Amino acid sequence: MNAEIISIGDELLIGQVINTNASWIAQQLNLTGVQVYQITAISDNNEHIRDALDAARAKSDIILITGGLGPTKDDITKQCLCDYFNTCLKFNQEAYDQIKELFHIRGLKLTDRNKKQAEIPEASIPIKNVNGTAPGMWFEDKGKVFISMPGVPFEMKSMMTDHILPKLRDRFSSEIIIHKTVLTQGVGESWLAEMISDWENDLPDNIKLAYLPQPGIVRLRLTTNGNDKKELKIILEKHISQLNEIISDLIFGYDDDTLEELVGKILRTKDKTLSTAESCTGGYISHLITSIPGSSDYYRGSVIAYSNEIKERELGVKKQSMIDHGVVSEEVVVQMAQGALGKFNTDYSIATSGIAGPGGGTDEKTVGTTWIAVAARDKIITKKYLFGENRERNIRKTAVTGLNMLRKLI
Amino acid sequence: MNAEIISIGDELLIGQVINTNASWIAQQLNLTGVQVYQITAISDNNEHIRDALDAARAKSDIILITGGLGPTKDDITKQCLCDYFNTCLKFNQEAYDQIKELFHIRGLKLTDRNKKQAEIPEASIPIKNVNGTAPGMWFEDKGKVFISMPGVPFEMKSMMTDHILPKLRDRFSSEIIIHKTVLTQGVGESWLAEMISDWENDLPDNIKLAYLPQPGIVRLRLTTNGNDKKELKIILEKHISQLNEIISDLIFGYDDDTLEELVGKILRTKDKTLSTAESCTGGYISHLITSIPGSSDYYRGSVIAYSNEIKERELGVKKQSMIDHGVVSEEVVVQMAQGALGKFNTDYSIATSGIAGPGGGTDEKTVGTTWIAVAARDKIITKKYLFGENRERNIRKTAVTGLNMLRKLI
Numbered sequence: 001m002n003a004e005i006i007s008i009g010d011e012l013l014i015g016q017v018i019n020t021n022a023s024w025i026a027q028q029l030n031l032t033g034v035q036v037y038q039i040t041a042i043s044d045n046n047e048h049i050r051d052a053l054d055a056a057r058a059k060s061d062i063i064l065i066t067g068g069l070g071p072t073k074d075d076i077t078k079q080c081l082c083d084y085f086n087t088c089l090k091f092n093q094e095a096y097d098q099i100k101e102l103f104h105i106r107g108l109k110l111t112d113r114n115k116k117q118a119e120i121p122e123a124s125i126p127i128k129n130v131n132g133t134a135p136g137m138w139f140e141d142k143g144k145v146f147i148s149m150p151g152v153p154f155e156m157k158s159m160m161t162d163h164i165l166p167k168l169r170d171r172f173s174s175e176i177i178i179h180k181t182v183l184t185q186g187v188g189e190s191w192l193a194e195m196i197s198d199w200e201n202d203l204p205d206n207i208k209l210a211y212l213p214q215p216g217i218v219r220l221r222l223t224t225n226g227n228d229k230k231e232l233k234i235i236l237e238k239h240i241s242q243l244n245e246i247i248s249d250l251i252f253g254y255d256d257d258t259l260e261e262l263v264g265k266i267l268r269t270k271d272k273t274l275s276t277a278e279s280c281t282g283g284y285i286s287h288l289i290t291s292i293p294g295s296s297d298y299y300r301g302s303v304i305a306y307s308n309e310i311k312e313r314e315l316g317v318k319k320q321s322m323i324d325h326g327v328v329s330e331e332v333v334v335q336m337a338q339g340a341l342g343k344f345n346t347d348y349s350i351a352t353s354g355i356a357g358p359g360g361g362t363d364e365k366t367v368g369t370t371w372i373a374v375a376a377r378d379k380i381i382t383k384k385y386l387f388g389e390n391r392e393r394n395i396r397k398t399a400v401t402g403l404n405m406l407r408k409l410i
Numbered sequence: 411m412n413a414e415i416i417s418i419g420d421e422l423l424i425g426q427v428i429n430t431n432a433s434w435i436a437q438q439l440n441l442t443g444v445q446v447y448q449i450t451a452i453s454d455n456n457e458h459i460r461d462a463l464d465a466a467r468a469k470s471d472i473i474l475i476t477g478g479l480g481p482t483k484d485d486i487t488k489q490c491l492c493d494y495f496n497t498c499l500k501f502n503q504e505a506y507d508q509i510k511e512l513f514h515i516r517g518l519k520l521t522d523r524n525k526k527q528a529e530i531p532e533a534s535i536p537i538k539n540v541n542g543t544a545p546g547m548w549f550e551d552k553g554k555v556f557i558s559m560p561g562v563p564f565e566m567k568s569m570m571t572d573h574i575l576p577k578l579r580d581r582f583s584s585e586i587i588i589h590k591t592v593l594t595q596g597v598g599e600s601w602l603a604e605m606i607s608d609w610e611n612d613l614p615d616n617i618k619l620a621y622l623p624q625p626g627i628v629r630l631r632l633t634t635n636g637n638d639k640k641e642l643k644i645i646l647e648k649h650i651s652q653l654n655e656i657i658s659d660l661i662f663g664y665d666d667d668t669l670e671e672l673v674g675k676i677l678r679t680k681d682k683t684l685s686t687a688e689s690c691t692g693g694y695i696s697h698l699i700t701s702i703p704g705s706s707d708y709y710r711g712s713v714i715a716y717s718n719e720i721k722e723r724e725l726g727v728k729k730q731s732m733i734d735h736g737v738v739s740e741e742v743v744v745q746m747a748q749g750a751l752g753k754f755n756t757d758y759s760i761a762t763s764g765i766a767g768p769g770g771g772t773d774e775k776t777v778g779t780t781w782i783a784v785a786a787r788d789k790i791i792t793k794k795y796l797f798g799e800n801r802e803r804n805i806r807k808t809a810v811t812g813l814n815m816l817r818k819l820i
Contacts, residue, residue, distance in 0.1 A: 013446040015437030016620055016631075020428055022451070027425030036423040038458075039451040041432075048448075055465065179424065190523050190543070193482045200483065210420055210454075211482045212427070213562065221426065276714075282700025283693030286714045290692025293768050293801055301720045304686075304696045304712035306705070310754060314711070344720060358703055366515065386517035390541065390564065391703055 001172045002037045003029055004056040008049060008067035008077055009151055012041040021066050021153055028160055032169050033176050034062060035225075044068050049080045057144050062168065067151035069134035071113045078121065078137070081148055085139055087123035095126045095135045102133060124148075127163050131155040136163070145171075175225050178232045181212075182220040182240060183257055184250040185404045189213045192220075192250070199243055207239060215393045216400035252404055259403040260288040266410050267298035267348075274406075275344035276302040277315050277336040279327070280354035280370060285399045300344040305336065315339030328353050328369055330382050337375035348410060349375045350402045354387075356394045370398050374405045381409055411582040412447045413439055414466040418459060418477035418487055419561055422451040431476050431563055435570065442575055443585050444472065454478050459490045467554050472578065477561035479544035481523040488531065488547070491558055495549055497533035505536050505545045512543060534558075537573050541565045546573070555581075585635055588642045591622075592630040592650060593667055594660040595814045599623045602630075602660070609653055617649060625803040626810035662814055669813035670698040676820050677708040677758075684816075685754035686712040687725050687746040689737070690764035690780060695809045710754040715746065725749030738763050738779055740792050747785035758820060759785045760812045764797075766804045780808050784815045791819055 005025050011017040022039045029036055037060050042048045044067075056063045068077030082089055096118035103110050117133045120126045127136030127147070132155040139146040147164055149156045184192060189211050193200070200209055206226065212219040222239065226232050244251060253262055267274055276285050286302040289295055303314045308327060311317040317335040325331045336351035354370025361367035368387035373380060385401060387394045415435050421427040429451055436446045447470050452458045454477075466473045478487030492499055506528035513520050527543045530536045537546030537557075542565040549556040557574055559566045594602060599621050603610070610619055616636065622629040632649065636642050654661060663672055677684055686695050696712040699705055713724045718737060721727040727745040735741045746761035764780025771777035778797035783790060795811060797804045 012433075013436055013449065014440050015433040015435070015446075016622070018428060018430055018433045019449070023422075023425040023428045025425070026423055030424045036425075037453070038462075039423065039429070041449040043447070052448075177424075179426075181426075188518070190481045190521050191518075193523060194521055208420070208484070210484050211480060212421060213480075221421065223420070223424070278693075278696075281697075282705075282709075283688075283696025283712060283714065284700075286693025287691075287697045287805075290694075290714075290716065290766075291802065291805070295692075296716050299692075299716050301716045301724075302693060302712070302714035304693065304700075304714070306700065306709050306711045310711045314753070343724070356700075368516070386515075388512075388516055388541070392701065393564065395697075395701070 002035045002060050003062040004037050004060040005039045006052050006065045007041045010043050013043055030177050032165055044076055046080050062145045065148045066156055069150045082121045085123050087121045089119040090122045092118050092120040092126055099133050127159055129155055130158055176229045177225045179223050180236050181255050183253040184218050185252050186250045189218050192218050216397035259400055260292055263403055263407050264292045272347040273298050273300055275300045275340045275346040275349045277340035277351040278304050279352055280356045281352045281395050281398050284395050300346050328365055330371055333371040333373040337373040341375055350406050352398050356391045357389055368394055372402045374409050412445045412470050413472040414447050414470040415449045416462050416475045417451040420453050423453055442579050443587050454484055454486055456490050472555045475558045476566055479560045481527055492531045495533050497531045499529040500532045502528050502530040502536055509543045537569055539565055541568055586639050587635045589633045590646050591665050593663040594628050595662050596660045599628050602628050625806035669810055671702055673813055673817050674702045682757040683708050683710055685710045685750040685756040685759045687750035687761040688714050690766045691762045691805050691808050694805050710756050740781055743781040743783040747783040751785055760816055762808050766801045767799055778804055782812045784819050
């Protein structure tokens with residue numbers, strides 16, 4: 001069973017609005033066992049809408065349409081669907097009662113424009129909209145289902161959740177699709193692909209693998225489909241555990257896990273505390289850590305040392321070390337990490353020093369050169385990285401690498 | 411002149427990744443005078459890609475394709491384009507040299523897989539990818555242009571900006587579209603709309619206005635089109651200067667300006683220095699400031715004080731003040747700002763203390779309550795804000811508000 005999502009609206013085609021509706025609908029359909037064949041964004045134009053409907057029905061069983069149902073002149077979807085299905089608009093008492101109720105709750109007066117919204121194509125079944133005045137519409141035509149919804153996200157979402165998804169589930173009790181995403185940190189996409197190529201080649205045909213890279217992280221998404229949910233899960237887990245045998249040191253989590261969340265959980269469980277001393281990351285690690293609610297339970301704070309003087313005075317980095325080895329060096333980053341441990345009286349610390357770029361590189365130390373240290377009371381681990389030339393990416397890569405080094409240490 | 415954007419990737423169809431690439435490309439094409447007819451997201455599937463290419467060329471002159479150019483097995487776009495245009499892959503020395511250079515800079519070893527990425531369809535012109543190993547490809551076929559780019563946003567964006575958009579501009583000189591965005595900080599969207607409603611109603615028909623809200627910021631985008639660029643600019647400027655008369659205290663910049671950049675420029679020009687003392691923003695202000703290349707010239711550093719003890723010891727906040735007034739109070743945030751000035755020996759400082767949420771609120775001080783102080787040697791300005799319930803948005807709002815308070819002070 002497959003579907004196409006048609007998003008109608010000029011704002012999508014000038015790039016003013018990002019099509020988050022389509023992603024959300026796709027996610028929900030997937031969870032229901034409906035595969036999305038295509039997502040198409042088109043303009044508020046009669047001919048274009050007809051073309052898109054024709055193209056969609058040729059490939060998909062269910063066509064979900066959003067947008068163009070508002071009360072203003074540029075909203076043409078309803079009339080267009082009327083013409084397409086050769087039907088006419090008819091006043092619908094049920095829809096009208098519901099609009100009246102909504103206006104009553106909000107203490108507003110109905111206009112004629114709103115009354116017109118209760119007119120529904122005769123060939124369709126209205127879908128209740130608890131959050132707005134435009135009802136949804138459900139059409140059936142030559143074995144295909146067409147569903148039209150408003151483009152306002154929270155109106156569309158409640159309509160999907162309360163009415164459309166349950167109805168689709170009943171109607172097309174279909175194939176189950178399962179995803180699991182393995183999160184890795186430490187090597188780039190090509191290297192990772194080399195390392196796991198045997199495992200990848202041995203995957204059965206009904207398991208698909210996708211590489212999804214982000215700065216410092218590569219996500220591996222495995223997808224499988226079939227009829228027996230339990231069995232699918234067992235097969236997926238089997239292959240993931242095989243993968244774990246090959247790259248266990250690279251895997252840090254699954255699905256929506258983040259490093260800042262995982263590190264926080266471990267610190268909380270072990271009742272340990274953390275501080276940071278950031279130079280090149282300039283507060284980004286601290287920002288990630290404190291983006292987690294309740295992080296004040298284990299995170300004490302940071303010194304952002306953006307000058308040598310501050311590194312010396314606030315973190316106790318020896319001036320001579322900076323002169324002898326440079327600010328971007330193992331010696332300095334170790335002293336920064338130790339300085340943070342002492343100053344904040346924490347169990348662990350992370351320290352960074354690097355050339356984020358685009359300026360500041362030398363022949364000896366190019367842009368992207370970065371030292372990271374993670375320290376415990378009795379142990380300190382350091383590592384040098386050569387990241388790229390992009391400042392923003394270097395900052396992100398350093399941050400996730402530092403957090404992962406800490407995760408491994410604790 | 412119109413275009414279609416084809417985004418290839420299963421991750422789009424299961425809703426795992428939101429198609430921000432397509433919106434960005436649509437925006438850029440619009441600025442270049444190219445209208446986007448349709449945005450289509452499809453799977454990594456040979457037949458589907460061919461169908462989409464056929465459908466796109468029937469309606470559009472330019473077809474921009476993203477995704478599926480990586481070095482791994484699930485990336486099939488290049489081979490598929492080869493078949494579609496009846497050509498074959500050929501090793502391209504220029505592309506190879508560039509991949510080698512990229513690996514050399516990063517200190518990594520080339521794999522055979524990477525070498526294979528230098529193979530380009532013979533019928534295409536390679537497009538340089540300064541940020542990654544997959545070159546872009548430019549095809550011409552029966553009067554239509556097909557452009558294939560990687561799906562990694564920053565690789566695609568630099569390719570578009572440096573090569574593709576200039577080439578499209580040269581090739582299809584069409585109607586001129588001009589945008590100018592006015593950046594405001596201080597009031598929400600609805601309030602702003604009330605304040606400028608007379609001005610908005612007086613805008614001529616060929617100037618379109620869009621409200622683009624972000625946490626703490628509302629962008630007002632004005633768009634106009636025509637044939638005389640000079641004249642369009644004059645009209646736009648006239649209306650913007652009228653707007654300035656109404657809300658000059660809310661406008662902080664234009665187009666791609668950011669507060670962190672503007673603040674940095676002023677500090678650099680005046681040869682002044684800055685430090686921060688962050689509690690609720692947890693390093694986010696510091697991160698914004700240090701995201702600007704060369705910020706080490708004026709930014710000295712920060713104390714992220716995520717515990718009361720650190721506020722006391724590192725910033726000199728009096729324990730009694732915290733007991734008497736609470737940590738989220740004017741007294742505490744003033745002492746934090748003064749502490750940062752002294753510790754880092756800077757001309758200016760920003761300090762924040764608030765309840766970012768979701769926990770930590772009381773009847774007296776609800777989640778979102780935030781105090782911000784900006785200090786100079788001889789002056790200190792404080793303000794209390796009641797932001798919302800969302801942690802991430804509260805952090806962002808506090809950061810941009812603090813930066814804007816500083817901008818006004820200096």
